Amino acid sequence: MTKKYxxxxxxxxxxxxxxxxxxxxxxxxxxxxxKSSKPGGASKSGEVTEPGYVHDLYxxxxxxxxxxxFYQEHEEEMQRFGFEPVVNDKPYAxxxxxxxxxxxxxxxxxxxxxxxxHSTDDTYAWKDLxxxxxxxxxxxxxxxQMELPSYKAWKHVLKxxxxxxxxxxxxxxxxxxxxxxxxxxxxxxxxxxxxxxAPWGLHLDFGPDVSNxxxxxxxxxxxxxxxxxxxxxxxxxxxxxxMVKMLEIRLGEIRTETSVERVLVEGGQAYGxxxxxxxxxxxxxxxxxxxxxTQMVNRLLDVNEVPDHYLQEAExxxxxxxxxxxxxxxxxxLQWKAGEKYSEFAYVHIGPYVEDLARTYTQxxxxxxxxxxxxxxGQPDVMDDTRSPKGKSTLWIQVRALPSNVKKDxxxxxxxxxxxxxxxxxADRVIEKLSAYTHNSKRAIRKxxxxxxxxxxxxxxxxxxGDSVSGSHHIFQNYVFRPVPGYSRYNTPIDRLYMVxxxxxxxxxxxxxxxxxxxxxx
Ligand SMILES: Cc1cc2nc3c(=O)[nH]c(=O)nc-3n(C[C@H](O)[C@H](O)[C@H](O)COP(=O)(O)OP(=O)(O)OC[C@H]3O[C@@H](n4cnc5c(N)ncnc54)[C@H](O)[C@@H]3O)c2cc1C
Numbered sequence: 390m391t392k393k394y395x396x397x398x399x400x401x402x403x404x405x406x407x408x409x410x411x412x413x414x415x416x417x418x419x420x421x422x423x424k425s426s427k428p429g430g431a432s433k434s435g436e437v438t439e440p441g442y443v444h445d446l447y448x449x450x451x452x453x454x455x456x457x458x459f460y461q462e463h464e465e466e467m468q469r470f471g472f473e474p475v476v477n478d479k480p481y482a483x484x485x486x487x488x489x490x491x492x493x494x495x496x497x498x499x500x501x502x503x504x505x506x507h508s509t510d511d512t513y514a515w516k517d518l519x520x521x522x523x524x525x526x527x528x529x530x531x532x533x534q535m536e537l538p539s540y541k542a543w544k545h546v547l548k549x550x551x552x553x554x555x556x557x558x559x560x561x562x563x564x565x566x567x568x569x570x571x572x573x574x575x576x577x578x579x580x581x582x583x584x585x586x587a588p589w590g591l592h593l594d595f596g597p598d599v600s601n602x603x604x605x606x607x608x609x610x611x612x613x614x615x616x617x618x619x620x621x622x623x624x625x626x627x628x629x630x631x632m633v634k635m636l637e638i639r640l641g642e643i644r645t646e647t648s649v650e651r652v653l654v655e656g657g658q659a660y661g662x663x664x665x666x667x668x669x670x671x672x673x674x675x676x677x678x679x680x681x682x683t684q685m686v687n688r689l690l691d692v693n694e695v696p697d698h699y700l701q702e703a704e705x706x707x708x709x710x711x712x713x714x715x716x717x718x719x720x721x722x723l724q725w726k727a728g729e730k731y732s733e734f735a736y737v738h739i740g741p742y743v744e745d746l747a748r749t750y751t752q753x754x755x756x757x758x759x760x761x762x763x764x765x766x767g768q769p770d771v772m773d774d775t776r777s778p779k780g781k782s783t784l785w786i787q788v789r790a791l792p793s794n795v796k797k798d799x800x801x802x803x804x805x806x807x808x809x810x811x812x813x814x815x816a817d818r819v820i821e822k823l824s825a826y827t828h829n830s831k832r833a834i835r836k837x838x839x840x841x842x843x844x845x846x847x848x849x850x851x852x853x854x855g856d857s858v859s860g861s862h863h864i865f866q867n868y869v870f871r872p873v874p875g876y877s878r879y880n881t882p883i884d885r886l887y888m889v890x891x892x893x894x895x896x897x898x899x900x901x902x903x904x905x906x907x908x909x910x911x
Contacts, residue, residue: 394420396911397662397672399649399689400679402430402851404889406632407459407904408677412911413639417674421641422662424648427626428633430679430849431857431891432899434624438718438836442783443624443776446840446848447714447857448899449767449785450736451619451628452612457901458534463635470631473622477772480618481610482734483585484826485741490727491585492734493614500614508579518576522611525561528553530608533895536878536906537869565604566864569595570743572603580742586610587746588738591763591789593862593897594709596750597743601864618735623775652676652689652886659886672885675911679890679904681851681859682706682872685881699882702873706892707866710753710790711842711855715816717784718777718835722770724828733771739764739826749790756796758803758815761822763789782833788819793842793854808855812841851890858897859890871896879907887911 396412398405401423413419427433431447438444454460455474460467482492491507494500504512528549535542550558567575569590573583587597589609595602621628633643653661653669661671678685682703686695695703725731740746740763749759767785770776777783795805803814816839824830840848842855851859860866869877872892879887889903 391661391669391671392420393671393673394418395673396420396675396677397422397670398677398679399652399662400424400430400851400890401428401629401633401643401645402679402849402890403432403454403629403632403899403901404891404904405430405677405679406629406636407901408679408889408908409641409643410463410632410636410639411459411905411908412675413636413641415908419636419641420670421636421643422647422649422664423643423645424850425848426646427629428643428645429626429629431852432625432629434626437716437838438783441778442718442781442836444716444783444838445620445625445767445769445785446716447845448625449620449769450613451621451625451899452616454628454899454901455616455619457899457905459901459905466635467628467631470634472628472631474619475622475772476617476619477733477735478617479730479734479771480613480616481585481736481738482731483581483588483738483741484725484727484731485581485584486825488726489581490725490731490737491581492731493585493610495614495617504582507581508577511577511579511582514576514578514582518607519611522607525564526608528561529565533900534902534906536910537894539878566601567603568598568600569602569606570597570747572606573743584740584742585738587743588740588763588765591746591750592765593858594790594856595862596754596790597747599750599863601867618772620735620769620773622773649689651691652678652883654690654694654883654886657694657882658884675885675887677887677889677907679851680888681853681890681892682888683853684850685888690883694883696882699873699876706872707861707863708793708853708856709858709861710750711793712845712857713788713791713812713815713819713842713855714840714845715784715786715788715819716838716840717786718837719782719784719833720835721780721829721833722782723766723768723784723830723833726826726828732768735768735771737766737768739766739822752799753790753792756792756794758795758798758800758811759791760799762791762819764819764822765789766823781835786819786823787857788815791842791855793856808841808843812839812844851892859892860896862896867896868894879903
């Protein structure tokens with residue numbers, strides 16, 4: 390017999406789960422269908438190097454999630470079901486070829502000492518930037534948790550216009566449209582201070598010269614410095630598992646290893662899904678895709694059911710550069726040449742400088758393997774002693790930015806080929822770069838597991854071409870334009886068919902916003 394639900398959610402990413410939990414709380418009969426063997430999408434963990442070493446396979450920094458409306462509402466329950474955030478007061482740092490570094494500290498005195506070592510003027514600049522953050526973020530940060538466009542958002546903008554007056558508004562607009570390089574050049578004089586802030590742009594697809602790319606480095610550098618860096622104790626899977634328990638206790642169901650092949654549509658209205666094995670399931674009120682627009686139109690819908698304008702826009706949805714992740718089990722923590730204290734930071738960025746980030750971004754966009762990519766080196770064991778056996782350690786290296794399809798190697802050493810054939814050779818380049826900044830990395834490595842851009846997409850179809858945030862965040866495809874102009878409110882041209890997730894506003898990261906906002910309005 391065909392099974393009937395009120396809502397079927399395609400994909401158990403954190404946004405899909407949030408929608409499912411909130412709808413189940415309203416009394417809806419909800420089913421989540423997940424292709425993978427584990428829920429979580431780009432927030433999963435596992436012992437991928439060797440037993441006893443827990444690695445966050447993809448996302449690790451849960452700062453955005455802790456600030457989400459969902460978590461604010463359900464903090465106590467999530468913790469009861471096993472989720473425990475752990476915070477490091479030394480959130481991020483950058484290291485340099487002359488064996489120096491600069492770190493951001495939650496403690497204000499330490500922070501100013503760290504800046505003053507490189508530039509007294511930049512100590513004042515950081516104070517000014519922090520002050521500017523307090524003055525301006527109330528005007529635009531709340532919009533990141535609102536549907537765009539919406540009456541609520543317009544009301545907020547109008548209120549800000551009144552408070553800021555025309556000049557203030559123009560100044561804020563101009564600052565937010567800066568590129569990361571324009572932003573750091575505007576505020577700081579020291580190249581090392583600039584190199585501590587600008588890499589945050591490349592956590593999304595904001596190379597140093599991309600307009601509007603200043604927003605993310607501005608927010609992340611100040612937020613992480615003030616709040617510290619938060620990870621999930623025992624691995625990010627604990628966060629997801631606790632959400633699954635919240636769903637089940639509300640009588641929602643989840644099926645893993647179940648791939649959805651098609652959305653059933655009749656008379657312009659979605660009414661269910663077909664699984665890969667041909668099984669049909671009915672949804673009376675909503676089908677919610679935690680998917681990308683390209684999967685929606687190229688796989689899940691019949692093109693004849695999709696209006697031309699939507700089809701064209703969705704098909705030309707643009708993905709950003711790729712990411713590779715290298716997981717290491719270590720015999721001992723890293724010893725940084727810049728000093729012992731750098732092994733205490735949650736993230737260490739190795740660009741090293743803004744110019745290097747610019748070259749890397751251009752090479753990746755041109756289809757070249759960068760000669761010296763940005764390394765985001767995550768050291769979770771600093772704040773979580775459950776990740777590895779006593780005295781040992783794990784390492785999470787996110788390599789940004791890479792081409793999805795390799796045309797050539799900027800160094801001319803690796804033959805262009807499929808990622809499956811070149812990922813280990815490229816990982817060797819990454820380890821060489823890391824070892825130039827550390828005393829012991831080669832000696833300390835026990836096992837390594839390399840996840841190439843192709844591996845990322847193989848595990849999660851939302852990570853198209855290895856794009857870690859499911860689509861470019863450049864201004865033409867962000868805000869009211871995400872994922873498709875005219876459809877930024879989680880709707881599609883098909884009645885009762887909705888979209889949530891990183892490909893929808895407010896984009897990538899563990900913000901949980903789209904899942905929350907959609908469930909709220911259904
Ligand atoms: C390497 C990496 C590092 C990152 N680091 C961070 C970080 O530190 N902090 C941060 O905030 N963000 C980080 N991100 C980004 C963040 O993880 C993602 O933006 C976020 O997880 C997206 O969530 P989502 O709800 O859109 O769903 P996703 O996580 O994309 O999950 C979607 C799920 O839907 C399933 N699915 C898709 N199609 C189907 C189908 N047809 N049938 C059944 N199931 C389907 C997929 O298998 C997947 O499980 C990182 C991402 C990556 C890849």
